[in-house]
Amino acid sequence: MSACILVFVSTVLGCHYVVRLLPLWLAGHRDRSRPAMFSKGTKRKFSDGEDEMPDDGLAGAKVASSAYSLQRQSLLDMSLIKLQLCHMLVEPNLCRSVLIANTVRQIQEEMTHDGSWQVVSDSLGVEGSPSERLVATEVLCRSPSPSSTLSEQELERDTEPRLYSLVSYDDSSCREEEVVAEVIEDDNEALCSEAASNVCLSGTMSHCWEPGELRVQQNNDDICEDSRLGSGDEDVDVEEEDEDEEEEQEMSQKESKTMGQVFGTFEIKNGSSGSESALEELFSDVDASYYDLDTMLTGMQSTPKIGPYDLLDNLGPSHGPTSIGSTANCRSDLNELDHIMEIIVGS
Amino acid sequence: MFCLTQHLQHLSDALTQSALQSVITGTVLLEGQVTCSGTHWQFKCSLNLRLCCLLVHRRVSNSPGYYHTADIISTVEFNYSGDLLATGDKGGRVVIFQREQESKNRPLSRGEYNVYSTFQSHEPEFDYLKSLEIEEKINKIRWLPQQNAAHFLLSTNDKTIKLWKISERDKRAEGYNLKDEDGRLRDPFRITSLRVPVLMPMDLMVEASPRRIFANAHTYHINSISVNSDHETYLSADDLRINLWHLEITDRSFNIVDIKPANMEELTEVITAAECHPHQCNVFVYSSSKGTIRLCDMRAAALCDRHSKFFEEPEDPSSRSFFSEIISSISDVKFSHSGRYMMTRDYLSVKVWDLNMENRPVETYQVHEYLRSKLCSLYENDCIFDKFECCWNGSDSAIMTGSYNNFFRMFDRNTRRDITLEASRENSKPRAILKPRKVCTGGKRKKDEISVDSLDFNKKILHTAWHPKENVIAVAATNNLYIFQDKIN
Numbered sequence: 001m002s003a004c005i006l007v008f009v010s011t012v013l014g015c016h017y018v019v020r021l022l023p024l025w026l027a028g029h030r031d032r033s034r035p036a037m038f039s040k041g042t043k044r045k046f047s048d049g050e051d052e053m054p055d056d057g058l059a060g061a062k063v064a065s066s067a068y069s070l071q072r073q074s075l076l077d078m079s080l081i082k083l084q085l086c087h088m089l090v091e092p093n094l095c096r097s098v099l100i101a102n103t104v105r106q107i108q109e110e111m112t113h114d115g116s117w118q119v120v121s122d123s124l125g126v127e128g129s130p131s132e133r134l135v136a137t138e139v140l141c142r143s144p145s146p147s148s149t150l151s152e153q154e155l156e157r158d159t160e161p162r163l164y165s166l167v168s169y170d171d172s173s174c175r176e177e178e179v180v181a182e183v184i185e186d187d188n189e190a191l192c193s194e195a196a197s198n199v200c201l202s203g204t205m206s207h208c209w210e211p212g213e214l215r216v217q218q219n220n221d222d223i224c225e226d227s228r229l230g231s232g233d234e235d236v237d238v239e240e241e242d243e244d245e246e247e248e249q250e251m252s253q254k255e256s257k258t259m260g261q262v263f264g265t266f267e268i269k270n271g272s273s274g275s276e277s278a279l280e281e282l283f284s285d286v287d288a289s290y291y292d293l294d295t296m297l298t299g300m301q302s303t304p305k306i307g308p309y310d311l312l313d314n315l316g317p318s319h320g321p322t323s324i325g326s327t328a329n330c331r332s333d334l335n336e337l338d339h340i341m342e343i344i345v346g347s
Numbered sequence: 348m349f350c351l352t353q354h355l356q357h358l359s360d361a362l363t364q365s366a367l368q369s370v371i372t373g374t375v376l377l378e379g380q381v382t383c384s385g386t387h388w389q390f391k392c393s394l395n396l397r398l399c400c401l402l403v404h405r406r407v408s409n410s411p412g413y414y415h416t417a418d419i420i421s422t423v424e425f426n427y428s429g430d431l432l433a434t435g436d437k438g439g440r441v442v443i444f445q446r447e448q449e450s451k452n453r454p455l456s457r458g459e460y461n462v463y464s465t466f467q468s469h470e471p472e473f474d475y476l477k478s479l480e481i482e483e484k485i486n487k488i489r490w491l492p493q494q495n496a497a498h499f500l501l502s503t504n505d506k507t508i509k510l511w512k513i514s515e516r517d518k519r520a521e522g523y524n525l526k527d528e529d530g531r532l533r534d535p536f537r538i539t540s541l542r543v544p545v546l547m548p549m550d551l552m553v554e555a556s557p558r559r560i561f562a563n564a565h566t567y568h569i570n571s572i573s574v575n576s577d578h579e580t581y582l583s584a585d586d587l588r589i590n591l592w593h594l595e596i597t598d599r600s601f602n603i604v605d606i607k608p609a610n611m612e613e614l615t616e617v618i619t620a621a622e623c624h625p626h627q628c629n630v631f632v633y634s635s636s637k638g639t640i641r642l643c644d645m646r647a648a649a650l651c652d653r654h655s656k657f658f659e660e661p662e663d664p665s666s667r668s669f670f671s672e673i674i675s676s677i678s679d680v681k682f683s684h685s686g687r688y689m690m691t692r693d694y695l696s697v698k699v700w701d702l703n704m705e706n707r708p709v710e711t712y713q714v715h716e717y718l719r720s721k722l723c724s725l726y727e728n729d730c731i732f733d734k735f736e737c738c739w740n741g742s743d744s745a746i747m748t749g750s751y752n753n754f755f756r757m758f759d760r761n762t763r764r765d766i767t768l769e770a771s772r773e774n775s776k777p778r779a780i781l782k783p784r785k786v787c788t789g790g791k792r793k794k795d796e797i798s799v800d801s802l803d804f805n806k807k808i809l810h811t812a813w814h815p816k817e818n819v820i821a822v823a824a825t826n827n828l829y830i831f832q833d834k835i836n
Binding site: 072075078091093095096098099101103105106107 | 474477479480481482505567568586587614615616617619636669670672673676723726727729732
């Protein structure tokens, strides 16, 4: 199961709950055992089979456990924002970053055990309500016939690899390889993925948290090995050199360069892959607007640097989870993106 | 029991870059009365602390009432005799205070600390490779035992450690043959007679000069330095590594602990503090962000990644929360003077450990347990990451640590009594009897109590120091240095 999905989707869910979350921030900590208590309660009630079983009780149990989930979610969001917002002039405090990252990890583990993110990831694969899906891809895939084939492909394929394909990580040449490799694989998905790329990027970064547990991770490992063994790419050499570098800044700069390469590859792919001129035209429009979008969406970030790729520069001293923070941007990205895509596609 | 003896404001002559206001407010008696909620009992604390002096760090240009962030005191340390007190601030400046000697003329001035020397220890730097600034904030100061007339101390910022020599000059040679009193060289042919230069007294001048600079050994931020009992070596610890230095050698250091994982993504624990044993020069301890302390013996191996002793208190499952790990992170570790015990400070408590028992501390003192229900908001405003320090008194019978709202807490280990005091100007007025403070956690707030919600979390006392021999304490509150003294009248 993909932790990256978890983080990303939880953010998606989070944007619906963000208003409600605020009061809970000061509510103090809830007993961790509560959800278990409540789930026990609901089971009991079900087994009773009494009609007069109070719906209030059920609802109350649900509300309380969902309140706990909301609070946990708010804590997760707060932690991600903390990881993202770091001083640009001075190196961020490693101890603080590690503690926040451990907290995020702990929340994720608990959500894993609760099965909360299971629900979430299920809703991703299923054609459920728009609120639970990646809005951008949903919009794209609902578009009329020219892209219907696309939507089928979109639905067939697991979205996870696509999200995953944009990952880029510090001092890991393996993953940077993956970036290039995945891109080469994706042909027609480029359309969908590009629209979603902005938002997916940050979500993918957390995948490395639980290696081996992820289905996608295995994919990646395979790809990684292949690309490592097979290619005499310049990328390999460059990355191996950089692997020894401890300098975070250089890595992130290289990453953003790689990401730039990726994005460049996307463009090339888009130009040649679209079998239909309408798609090409559509896509070329999106290209330009993307950069503009990035320029616009600087409000969420604390730094003047723009775009999700530039978020790599914000990475703390070679500590991975700091990159998670960019998911916070996805929320506004999503909304804006949704709006723009609706205009372009829906018309 | 209270009187205002003198109210002085003066600028020290020794200052070069900034003016320091020294405000001596006289003696104010702090009564040791504590009322505990629940069981009402009153007792007199054995310490009657009076405010000895209040010293304000301030740079010249600022208007009174405001302080520059560079004036915030970041470390406080007494030397081995207690006559000198060094403070470091965020602006990289070190100010050393010296205790006035007793004199019959001014009997009440015994124990006042006045500015002795001030110098700029560290300057802001720029790391071109990472495009990041290196803060000049002084993280730690440690004195070396005095071996001659001069005083030596180590001061460190995030990356560089410097050894400073502070020496006095109160004599000057006069009557040189080859140069004038102005210093101009004389023409040798003009000299008709020779004389022997004579040492004449002059105004005391205190000079600080950097003798060694230990640089480029730490990739991460230095959080601790500790002088070894052999007086030849010292250790410096950053987030992931500990290095051992020789005081004479600046271009090499031994790495003795390295907890950096091969894959930085697997990093879950960092080093938060380290200290050498006060008597055994081969033993040191380091604490981690997970609430563990490792004692290492340098005789065992060159790289002390494998600990000799591992101190960790099992977690109480009933109080587990998402913040459990953060509040268990140890911010300071200090050996007792005897070397038998060590003390650790985590966010909510202070624990005393017996070095012979690893599975739990022998004593635990709650510093501000009322904050446990506020952890979420403290996490939000980042206060949960504040690193409080702690210190022993000279006889190891009492310990002290800071809290919020300019409160600091002292615990008597023998009687298990504790007291909360406040370091603030308003409460240090002459003719005012200071009472110990009490924080009310809920329900009805009594008079003179403060409710948890009205605590000022911007006023935090992170750094305190206790005189090695007497009951004199130094408390740093933002840019103010309070020195309290126990005077028996």
